[in-house]
Amino acid sequence: MKGKELREWLGFTVADVLCYLALGAVVALYWLRREDVEIPLISAMCLCMVVACVKGMKTDPELSKFMNWLKVWSYPINFAALLIMVMIYFAFFSPRALL
Numbered sequence: 001m002k003g004k005e006l007r008e009w010l011g012f013t014v015a016d017v018l019c020y021l022a023l024g025a026v027v028a029l030y031w032l033r034r035e036d037v038e039i040p041l042i043s044a045m046c047l048c049m050v051v052a053c054v055k056g057m058k059t060d061p062e063l064s065k066f067m068n069w070l071k072v073w074s075y076p077i078n079f080a081a082l083l084i085m086v087m088i089y090f091a092f093f094s095p096r097a098l099l
Helices: 003-010 014-032 035-056 065-093
Strands: none
Touching (some): 003 065, 014 035
8 A cells, every 4th residue: 555545544635624624614613502603604614525536536647546436436435424514514403404
């Protein structure tokens, strides 16, 4: 395993750090539960994940086929998971929850 592939596996790339920031925004959303920070945190999460998808989904000829396949699928799945977490927040935990 080369150094570049090891960094990908360990999650030390720019795209991975952006995913961590997006997850931090969602955790802060659940923790704070205030209406005045909902939109900025969700916007930050979406921006981080869109940039992470653009940066992280690029295939790299130096990496294995499996690693490239994993990169192409993992970032959109992470984005979808975070969006589901935001929908659950608005359905059950928000000050103006639907249910």
